Amino acid sequence: MAQSLESLVLRHTHRLPIPRGSAGDGATAARQFDAALMTAGFKLSAELLERLSGLSEAAVLHTARRTLRTVREMVGDHVRHNSYFIDFPANVPDTEEFWMRCLGKALDDGTARENVLTQLAHGVLNLLSLPTYGRYQHTYEEMLAAQDELIASAGDRVTVLHLGRDLDDEITELYLALAGSTTPLGEDDLPDLKVLAGRCALGPQPESIPVRENRAVVNEARLGVGAELLLDTVTDVLRLACALSGGDVTLREPTRFLALSRPVRRGLLAGLDAVVAANPAKLADVHAYREPFKRLGERLHPHEYPRWPHAAEVFAVARGEKEARSFDSRVEKLLDEFDITGAAKLLKSAPGKLFRALDLLLRIAADQAERDAVVAAAVEVAPKVSGRVLLSVREHFHNRDRETEAPRVFVNRRGRGWVMPDHRPAVPAADRDRLIAALDAETRRRLPAAGRLLIDPDVLDVALPLSGRATAAGLGVLPRGSVSKVDGDRLRFFVYWKETEDGTDYDLSALLLHRDYSTDSWLSYTSLTTVGGRHSGDVTEAPDGASEFIDLSLDRVRSTFIVPQVNIFAGEGFDEVEESFFGFMVRDGEQKGRPFEPRTVRMKSEMRGPGKVALPLVFRRGDDGRWHAKWLHLYLKGISSANRVEENQVSVSKVVRALVEREQLTVRYLIDLMSGGTTAVDLWDGGPVPDEPVTYIGLERPEGLHTDSRIITLENLRDLIPG
Known part of the structure; x- marks a missing residue:
């Protein structure tokens, strides 16, 4: 352990x-x-x-x-990481030449010849029926022997491991950071929080646990050791029940509730009873999750516990036997009556809902007096809104200021993305500007005194992590919308997957787009070579794991955008395989080396999402010729099977355009607010660090920082988001 x-x-x-x-x-x-x-x-x-x-x-x-x-x-x-072509990226054949080579070997194979000739007679040939297609023709050791040694480069990645404290202290600190996070954790971080909560349930606790999913995980551990539960809504109890059944605490996916022991049932019912007794209006929250509450009631048997009558009311509302008018229905009634001022006044009692409705209220307001009432209500309740929502709304209105033909992009909690035309009327500029100024002022008020700021310039264009779900688990991964520079002569993508039980074929591809997002060309198993690029070859099954690579010489690429993608051609989904991950390496021209060299890896991210097409990031060449990456972390629906870059190029280009042209709030924005013209800000150039305590913000922690320094890196970037 x-x-x-x-x-x-x-x-x-x-x-x-x-x-x-x-x-x-x-x-x-x-x-x-x-x-x-x-x-x-x-x-x-x-x-x-x-x-x-x-x-x-x-x-x-x-x-x-x-x-x-x-x-x-x-x-x-x-x-x-093996490659189909043994000396990749050297000697990669043209696609047609390679196919003809496979065909020739099949015709020389007595077991395959008849089948191939039958197919050819009908004018169609299935590549997968060729014995040498899609299956490694050499061992991993043979591939290593065929490759030259990697030449060390000053540009190779070096991630420094630092000396920590005692294991117990490190565990407690990490538990407090994850449990008390002001933003939702990623799906891979919640299981880690569960492990830590089981160890730390009786120890120091964060001042607050604002994220409901985190609270459910902590409550599961607290219930196990008999500690007091942290509950203030009926939905907190529902999430806890999902956690106890091994289900989805985010409530996105239905949970099959397990049979619960009597002590656990008593704990859940007592919690429900206390919440409703303290505030009967909380019964209205049941409407959002009526079906899960009905199924939970079948497991808890509230009729057996008459001492908790308020808990029984929860399930009566879920079954429709008791009326509990929801807050949302009252708001909708006012909006149906076009009472914008009344709706804004009512929404002040739910500041988060008011902020999420601001765009709508300002768009449908009949006159300036109603818009003034909406803005005044927002300014009044801004101190009660979570920092995450405050910044999300600030980013939203910043992008509403731009006149663009880009479509509107939607991304759900699991990273599934899609676009739609944006037909919304404009928000009046004066009202938008007043709101933005108020949001900036409120954010500035919440930010701690930074003292002396030491900033790694590379972190300035990193998007604020307003949700852990906007960042995949992995190494060197930045939040969705972040921009980072790409140094080096050659860019190499890689994908690895290992199927669980069904034959699975993932295809690594790269779509190359012109400045106007139209297609230039692509690299895939159907196009093994193009200007400046080489594909390592198609691998069509992965019982023992498989890898594919794409190598690009950036000085030869004529396109403006490079969009790497992973298409599911057949078999298990990204969240069904035993393992799957994507990444990219950067190399100098003469480094050579194996197809996969870990010290050249700049980013490796897990692929665990919905849909059939994964879009991790996009590379863009600027007017100065330099390349930058913008991080996407998106999954597209695709089709049920045989997804290919040729078929999805239109949908991919639309999504890429929508996200490339959207501007995110970045670390630079918060640093500007923190400095306020009065705080010393130094840009760290990689040299010696100051002897005095500083607030350091960067991609990685430098050595030698004063022990009293506050250190913010990618690993705890969420700590920048005010509560």
Whole structure:
């Protein structure tokens, strides 16, 4: 258990809890450990190297084995990445030449010849019926032997691992950070919170747990140890019941409630009773989840517990036996009557709902007096709105200011994206500007005094992580909408997948678009070579795991956009396979090396989402010729099978345009508010850091920061979002 907790801390913080073991001379082993880490693109900090050097060799090797296993998984080096063409990216044939080669070998194969000739007689040939198509023709070891050694480059990625504190302290700090997050966690972070909550339920707790899903996970652990539950709505109890049944605490997917023990049933019913007794109006919340509440009632048997009559009312409302007029219905009635002022007044009692309705209210207001009432109501309740909603609305109105023909893009909680024409009337500029000024002022008021700011310039264009669901789990992954520069001569994409039980074929492709988002060309299994690009070859099944690669020489690409994508041609979905991830590497022209070299990996992200087409990010060449990435983290619906880049190029280009042209609030926005013209702001150039405490904000933590410094990196970027 300690090993898994140590790995969890390392993944989330890039800190290694204080290594334990007997004292000794472990300097040689520590240097060897550091060298092994560097092959995967990691390195020990000077402080951590010194600590390990004072331990025995056995203790260092024990720590090294556990740590190397974790970091290799973080970067995607825990699996074997073979390529169909043994010396990829060299000697990749033209598509037709390759197909004819496969056909020729099939005709020479006595077991396949008759079938192939029959197909040819009918004028159609199934490539998958050719013995040499889609299946590795060499072993992993043979592929390694055919590749030249990677030449080290100063541009290779180096992620520094820092010395942490005692494991218990690191666990507690990470638990408090995740449980108390002001933004929803990603789907991969919730299971980690569950592990931590089980360990920390009786220890220090965050001042508040504003995100409901986090609260459900914490309540599950608290129920298990007999601690007081954190409940203030009936939906909190429903989420807790879902957690206890191993279901979806976000309530997006239906949960099959399991039989619950009597103590658990009593705990849930007592919680429901207390919530409704304190505020009977909470019964109105039942309407949003009537069916789940009805199914939960069948498991809780509230009629057996007459001492909790208010809990029974919850299920009576769900069954339609008791009336509880919902807040939303009252708002809708006022809107139906075109009473905008009345609706704004009522919505003041639900500040979050008011903010989400601001655009609608301003659009349908009949005159300036009604718009003034809406703006006044928003300004009045702004201090009561969560920071996440405050910033989301600020970003929304910023984009409403731009006149563009770009379609409107929608992205649901799981990353499923689609676009629609935007026919909304404009919001009057004066009202929009008043709102934006008020939102900026409220955000500035909530931001802590930063003292001296030390900023990594590369973090300035990172989008604010208003939801963990806008960022996939992985290494070097930025929130949706972030922009990052791309240095290097060659860009290489990779995808890895391993099927669970059904034959599964994922196809890595890249769509190349002109400046106007029209198609230039593409790379895929049907187009193995194009200007500046090579595809590693089609692999059509993955019982033991499979990889595909695309290599691009950026100085030869004539297009403006490069859109890597993963299409499901057949088999299991992204959330059904045993494992699947995407990433990209950057190399200098003469580095050579294996198709997959972990120290050249800039990003590796898990693919766990709906739909049949994954769009991780898009690369854009600027007017100065330099390339930048904009992060998408999107999944498109696609079709049931045989998804191909040729068929989805129109839908992909529409989504890409909508997100490329949308402007996100970035770290730069918050830094401008934090500095306010009075705080010293220094841009870190990679050199020595100040001796005094600073607030450091960057992609990775530099060495040597004062121990009293506040450090914000990708791992805890959500801490920038005010409560």
